[in-house]
Amino acid sequence: MAAATLKRKREVEQSVSKERDQTPEISDTGSQGEDDEKPEDEEWNGVNASEPLDVDEELPRGGKHAKVPTGVEVREMKEAAGLFRSSSFKLQIDAILPNVRPKDKHRLPLETFLLSLHTLLMNIPSTSPAQPLDATRPLLKKGVSVPYATPLPTEDSNWKVAFEAPSNIILAGSWNTKTSVKPPLGGQYGIDVAVVMPDSLFQEKDYLNGRFFHKRAFYLATLSAALSSKIDDLKVDLAYHSQMDNPRLTKLVLTPRPGSFKLNVEISIIPVLSTTSPLLLQRLAPSECSVRSAGDDARKPTPMYNTALLTALSPPSHLLSVHKWQQEAAAFTDALTLLRVWANQRGFCEGSRMQVRGFEGKGPWWSTLLGLLVTGEETVGKPKRKPLGRGLSSYQFFKAALDFLATFDFGKERIFLKTGTGHNYPPSEYAETHDAVFVDASSRINLLADVPLGSLDFLKCEAKKTLSVLESASSSFDPFAETFLHDKHALCTRFDAIVRVDLSTAALHDIDKHSIIDHASPHNALLASISRRLRQGLGDRTKAVTLLHPTSSRRPLSQALPSNSHIFYIGLVYDTETAFRQVDHGPDAKDPESAAKEAFQELWGDKAELRMFKDGKIQQSVVWDVKTADEKSHIPIQIVKYLLDIHFGITDGRSWHSSFDTLIRMPEPISKMYAETKQLVGFKGATTAFDNLVKAIKALPEDELPLSILNFVPCSSALRYTSAMAPVPRLAALPANASYVQTIPLIVQFEKSAKWPDDLKAIRVVKMAFFERIASSLMNAIPGLTAAIAIRGEDDNDPTMEVLTPEGWAFAIHIWHDRELTLLNRIIVGDEAQHIKRPGEKKPTKGAEYHDAVAEKEVYLRRFIHGPRHHRAVTKLHHAFPAFSGTTRLVKRWFAAHWLLDGHVSEEAIELLCAHVFAYPQWESDHDANPEAFAASASQVGSKERGFAMVIEFLQSWKWDEGLLVALYDAGSAADGESTEGVGSGQGVWALKTEMDPTGRVWTNKGPDSIVARRIQALARATWGHLGTVETESESILPIFTHPNGDYHFLVELNPSVLPRYHQNVHADLALLSQRHKKFSNLQNTPADEVEVRIGFDPARLFFKDLQRIYANTFRIFWDPLGGDTFGAVWDPTLREPRSFKVLGGFSSAPCPVEAQKGKGKDSKSKDLVVLNEAAVLSEIRRLGQGLVKDVVPQKK
Amino acid sequence: MPSPALISGFTPLPFSISPGVVHYVYARAHEAPKKAKQSQQWPAGRTLFLVNVPPDATEREITEIFKSCGTIERVSFDSDAPPVEEPDSSDEEEEEEIEETAVDGEEPQRKRRRKDKTKAPRPPQLIPLPSPAIRKLRRTSQSAHVIFLDDSSLPRALVPSSKPRAWPAGDEEPSGLAHYTSLYTSLRPPLDAVRTHADSFMELFEFEQAKLKQKSRYKKGEAVVDEDGFTLVTRGGAYGQAVGGGVTVASKRFQSRGETRSMGRNRKKDTKEKANFYAFQKAEKQRSDLMKLRRDWESTKEQVEKLKASRKFKPY
Structure with a gap:
């Protein structure tokens, strides 16, 4: 093909000169011509060589599309773009429509069926008028009961029911108007057949006391009985169905037996009234009472009854x-x-x-x-x-x-x-x-x-x-x-809270008899009342209080009344501004209007009390007592449960939301110890401690500081409300395996000075000297404060100062000096003066210095440029979206529990993922412009549980290879190109792009790689599936946070008594936490407070990082950084096959046994084969983790 | 487990690290690469090349093992030397490369500088930070060179042993949990130690800076001229002056890419040509607009068709 086109092109070029005077028209019409004409066709394009690009683009599309569109086509295209959202939207709409409609070819067999049904219905013999109860007997014998609704007819009813052939039969509803829409999964297209009952059956007063409904019920039962004798001819099954479980709206449903029609349909037979019926319709206005009993003169209106009757028309x-x-x-x-x-x-x-x-x-x-x-x-x-x-x-x-x-x-x-x-x-x-x-x-x-x-x-x-x-x-x-x-x-992503309610225990004392009669069943009256009460009680706390339940079901003809399902769900959508307030104000005590007061008291029962408020007002009010912040976020659920209890006697309203709280809380014995100290803990405590430290350092005498301090930048999840576990200060009394002291990283920036040395190593030493000065003067100024200098970090050489405040808060301070970047760049690019790059010049070889500099630059950019920026944006997000913090903490917990946090997915990456669910472009300006409207907007997520479900839903369907644009920063705040260059060279596959990071790799450079990313997706799918069953079966949510470790090749079990973070484990064994220092009692009998304090010291993490580094090419290792007591690892599968020996094989090998090689045949170098020495590696791990590792367990598959 | 005597020229030396578990270290006499000049670092004939040394092995442990074969001059781990660029597939070459880079790959200038320093008058003394014995955990399957004092030791070291020898347990450097705690402590030296170290370092640094300045060939403002007599043109420093000489005219662009902006003149020419001036231009534009419209339409259509094919449009 290609050769042919080339050849043709050459021909074209040659022919250009010859046939220049040929008219373009030939080529336009010649598109359908023979092959011989083709060169001419292209020759025309050749003349227009001034736009060769255009030609190239059009050619591959072939002759048909290369033509200018006709007027009709142009109109179609313009319309698609103008009248629809976009032309692609229009095409997609065109594509979806035929899929949700019945196909015309399936209609025809149904029409013939309906015709035969018509003749059948028209020929049903009449029955003579009879007393309503007597009339049921012959029908009952045929197995058909009459669906009389309340108030039921009695023996002394003085009117009669009868049947006469319908005066007309109309094909009604969507089938006739061709507006049928495919119902969701498993549903059938509905065909409504309206059977018009003859006027002669009715009297003027039939609208009263359910007489019409009884006559209709008898008519329907007679139809059913007549059809039930023919079901085998029709190949259908019969059933009653009442819309919304309202017995007054009962219809007969014919379901064709499988195989009779291609289309999945059901046919409903609905008896209707003709417009000429003698019923006094003008007496059915909404406020009329149509159900009257003898002794009752109140004549309360029966709106539902009236509406149900009018529906028959x-x-x-x-x-x-x-x-x-x-x-x-x-x-x-x-x-x-x-x-x-x-x-x-x-x-x-x-x-x-x-x-x-x-x-x-x-x-x-x-x-x-x-x-x-x-x-x-x-x-x-x-x-x-x-x-x-x-x-x-x-x-x-x-x-x-x-x-x-x-x-x-x-x-x-x-x-x-x-x-x-x-x-x-x-x-x-x-x-x-x-x-x-x-x-x-x-x-x-x-x-x-x-x-x-x-x-x-x-x-x-x-x-x-x-x-x-x-x-x-x-x-x-x-x-x-x-x-x-x-x-x-899915309920969990649409409602902030869900309460599951079982109605079977409900007491009906709140529902008066009249309402039951109006709604035709106690069940419907109860649901209507619950809905109204909850809406009233929650008021502006929620944007919506919705009842959810499965659809009413079909019932056999022998069953007169619908059976109701007892389980239903209450879904709440919070208004985040008001949902969590603790006091509900009622009417003023001095208010002369007593009706409002009574209504308030009636609604709230004993909870309503008179209170005097600060502004001197005395008001009826309801106060919800909460002990912790966690409880505060469940006030709406508390209200729902309370209202259900006092008004309907329902006590088992269940919601699984509060069980999420324990996941991000410390275990009981530990939190109790903190409560005893009465110290400020959590994010608030951390922020206060941070402010105090900054104040203290700034208050140091001028001459004790080498340079004056420009500012302090917090840069930690503990200070932006997103760390999985709330930050806590050090507490000496804690047992060894809960003694972890989290350090909070800070960045300090000094004023500019020309005296900094122009050498990376020297800068570091100067930093150390600075730290030494600050540390000594701080320790002098604040008794009880200790400060130490870590001469290098875990993965870089930047020194830090670690401060432990007298209250027990730990901070790690970095100095930001912007000259470092220039120096690093100089190493990476090379000395400018020596290396002006000439085109074609060979790149100088890159030594260790270069690689170190690249790695350090990455750390520098992340720590000093992106970190603070990210911190600011996330803090702002937290203030704008109240549920963001909780969501992020839950999601981090989830990642940690599945052994992915830290080792494979960075905290910041998770924050970005969560931000994606909350933030949208321009959220910042929306929030600044009008915080109230912002809080009320529909996109606000009101609870962390819903946020969590949304993140999981997103993760399970996210195509991560396509990347993700997170609207964390306002649009237009562009990044400087330099800060992101060079990142993204790692093996991470997630691209979490922001305005500040167009590559999307700043926080995902190191991972997850494609294998881990796929695993995350699989875990998210399983979690999503479980969330779906939680809402209906009210199971525990703990399985979501339990990691399946069967897939690992070997597990490294750690000794929980030496893990300082063990208390953060999801499944921490409380017995291990309470035994204090027992392990060490035989070694040294030092009192707890004399044991050396190691801030931020987590040997398990160091061990994990070491294993990850040492065996990077041998296995992939996973671990829960939040108190995990097991590592899981998977061998690189390619290493388990014998392979030829290499000096830099990168794994610990053993020579292959000779016998094993014989089977392999005469390969080229078969005797040099080696294989991964698994046993040696495992024993190495055991040695490297002496005192830390309990056991290394290989798992057989 | 019978194992082959030689693997690609290496003698596998079995070591038992725990009961029943054998770790193999591969040993070979060090061969100097042919093209490189005689290696000073690893003298041929008495250097043993080891592969797959355990990640936590220390020099002391390796000395312990080969002590019986002869006196050991030095043990060096390759990962501590500047690493190789990209290992090739062939193992022979790989090894050569390691040595090559080690040999002629520029030894850090620092070393040379230090040599100069010794000659200079009274350099200040650097007081190091306290460094207790800490194991260095290197990547698995590392290689090492053992240099014996005597040529005769080498063959003795290469004798294959059928029974695995025990790996000596070095008690000097702690391992496991103790390793991490002592590492933690060693990273946080006492404050006064930090101060004395920092002070002495800065003194030394300033001394060296001063010396460098003296030695520098170029004074500020002086042009850099190479052998061919060309003057080096560089970009100016922060205040318009090139530090260390040079003529300051080059733009940043030129500096980084080595090319001047040649687009400027051409671009002006482009703008001169008027669009939409002649009737044929208008007609052509109209036509190409329509064609574009159609192309877009067709491509979206294709996309939607593709989606359709993947059963995307069944909502439920």
Whole structure:
């Protein structure tokens, strides 16, 4: 091919001169011509040699695409870019739509089936009127019970039920309007068959006392009985199903037996009323009472009853409205499909998993929602929302719908769709009787009557979130997939807290009888009441309180009433500003209005008390007592449990959130000892200690300091609220295996001086001299303070000063001198004066000095340039996102527990990963501009548990080879190129890019490498799977933090009694912690406080680092730096095969036994084969870790 | 376990480090590379080359082992010498390279400097920091050279032994937990020791600086001229003066890349040409815009098709 093209090109060049006067038209039309014409075709391009690039790009695409697009095509392309988010978005929408709709070819067999069903239904014989209870008997004999709802008919009911063939049968719902959307996993397309009951069956007063529902129930039962004798002909199974477990909304469901249709469908038979029925519909206004008992004159309104009755009228009228909207707006169907896919992905639908309460069978509502956008609403005066243009694209409609959901306040505002004929019922009545109001185009039915406001609040949150995704310009995720493709069902990433509730023990004393009658079942009345109470009690603490439960199930025909599942979940979305306040203020004591006071007392019970506040006000209030900061973050859960208990007698509300707290807390015996000292511990203590130290050093007399101090820069996770374990001071009384004193690194910068020597080694010595001066004068100034100078660090030669304050806080101070970088660069680049690089000049050989300098420069940049910058940004993130700190600590704990922290993944890398879940571009300016609005924004994560789940979810699906852009710094704050050059030469594969670090390797240079990265992904997947089961089965979360060590080739078991950090172990053995110094009692009987204090001394870590370095090419080693007592290691698999001997083999080898080599055949140098000497390496490890290692255990696989 | 007598010319010497566990050290007489001049560091004939020495071995331990073969002049670990650039695949060459770099790879100038220093008048004494005996843990499978005093010791050391000898346990340097604690302490010397060390170091440093200044060929402001008579042009220092001579005109760009900016003139020429001036330019632009539109469209389409093929568009 290539040769041919080359040849042709040459021809072209030759022919250019000859055929210059050829007209370009030939080439344009000649694209479909024969081969012979090809040269001419390209010859035209040859003339335009001034833009050869363009030509080259077009050629490979072939003749077809090389043509200028036609007008129609241009319009299509421009539209895609203009009316949709982008042309790729449009194409993706086009791609998804056919996948979520029934295919036309599958429709035909169903049509014939429906036709036969139609004739069958029309020919069911009538039954004569009978007393309602008597009428059930013949049906019961056929195994069909009549789904009468409360209030049940009695023996002395003086009206009769009967059956007559339907007056009409309508194919209703989405199937008819072709707006069906594939339901989520395992669901079926629904086909609604509305069977119109003849008017002759009803009387005017049938709307009262459930008579209509009884007649409807009998009608349905008769239909069922008639069909049940034909099920084998029809090849279907029959079942009752009640929408939302409301027995008044029972329908008959026909499920085709497997194999009868290609398409997974179910057919619902719904008896409906005709518009000409004699029922007095005007008496069904929301505030009317339709269920009256003899002795009751109060006539409380029955809004739910009335709505349920009016629903029987809706299918035909709804069908007409949808058809009208489809005619008016071309993109209506597509937009509806998108909207429903979006909703289905988020649990606003029916399905087998946890679903948001209230969205079952809400198909009509979704279409009416879009209808509202098309036609507008019925208002007096000027409408607030103008109807949208008809020519909008599906995406624009979809976005408008989300916008409506995100901004509309269902709790306060009401929607009445435009009808043309005005309101049927007075709109003001809805306000008193319904929670959320969305009245359909027939102006009769409130489509949201049975949807709790909490669910709509949650819908609002989700809509806001999706809108911000669609509007964000960030390239770190795919907005299309985020909106439509990803499964967003998981509760743990969407709710800040989840409480699991078992209803079976609930007492119903809070629910009056009337409400049960109105809701048709105690269960529904209870859930409605719970939802309302919680929303009231939590108030502005939460953005949404949502009930979640599995969808109502089908039931056999023999079962009259639906059975309810007892387990449901309460999901809370916190408003981080207010969620954790400790006091709830009620009405003023002097307030003359007693109703508010009573309501407050009624809500809170004994907890409500009169309190006087600082400003002199005496108010009813509720105070939540908390002992620790951990408890404070669980106040909302505490409130939920309290309310459930006092109002509904539910005591076993379970949430697994508090069990996360123990993971980042010290074990009981240790924390008790700290509590006894009454010292300030934790991040607050560390920050105070830092401030004090800075003050003390700055207060030193001028002449005792060599140069005056410019500033102190903190640079530690302990001072930015992100270290897995809260920092604590040294406590002499602690047992040896809890005696670890964490050092907090600081950086000090002196004023500039020309007196610094111009030599790296000398600079270090000067630093030491400085330290010596500061240390001696500090020790003089503050009694009890000790300071020491570490002449070099673990992995570099920079000296540090270690200070132990009298309170027991330890700091390690570095001096930042910017000349060092220049000197290092000089070594790396070479002396400028000697080496002006000439092009083509051979590079000078790089000696040890060069490699040392490169390594030191990397440490320098990380420590002095990136470290402080990162510290500042993360601290700011902590202040902006309250849950960030907790999340990071949990995630660090997770990484540590899986033996990856420190050794393979740096702390900063984890902070960046967590920041990715929280931060978005411009978060900093958003936060500065308006902190309150920022806290209320939908993207705020309210709890560390949710943050943790989000990070895990991200990790399990992250394609790490694509890198990640973290919006930690504001855009535009560009990095200086020098600070990042040279990094990224390590084996790390994660690219965590920030504005300051375009390479993304500053914190991931050393790891994780691709093997470890894959392992992290596998661990994250397992964890994610477990999180999913925790929410439904309420298991322990500890398995998430338990590392499976079966995969390691050998384990190095350490002696827990000599590990100074053992108390931080996830599974620390408390018995080992309490025995103090027992191990040493026979050696030396020194009292605890005379034992030499070694700040930041962790022999296990040093040993681990040594093994990692010594055996870098022999095995890969893993360990939990937070008190881990076992190393796990995996041999390099290639070393276990015999290989030929090399001087610099890089591993400890043994000659291969002769016999073993014989089998290998006559290889070239078969007698020189060596193999990894595993036993020798293991025994070396044992020797290197004398006193530290308990045992080295090889594991057999 | 019967093992071959020689492996690539190396004699495997078995050592038992713990009961039943044998560690192999490979030994060979040191061969000086052919091309390099006679090595001063490792005299041929009496230098033993060891491979796969345990990572925590000390000079004392190795001396202990080969003491029986003859008097040992010196033991040196290769990883302490400047490392080799990139080891080649062939083992022969590898070894040669080690030696090569060690031989003619510039011995740190420091050494030479120190030699000068001895001749200079009264150099100040450097007081070192206290350094207790600490094991140095090197990377596994390191190599070492043992230099005997006498040529006759070498063959004795290379006698293969069938029974593993015991590795001498050096008690001088602690190992394990004790190693880490003493390492920790040795890294944090007493404050007065730090002070005296720092003071003496600075004294020495200043002495040497002063000497260097004296010796420097170039004075400030003097041009550097090479043998061919060319004047070296360098960049100026912080205050526009080149320290140590040179003529100060070169730009930073020239300094780092060795090329001057040649783009300037050409770029001006480019801007002169007007776009969108002639009708044909406009038409062509329009056409290429449309083509670009189409190309983008086609490429996104292709992408989406690719996604479609990977069943990406099934939401559930």
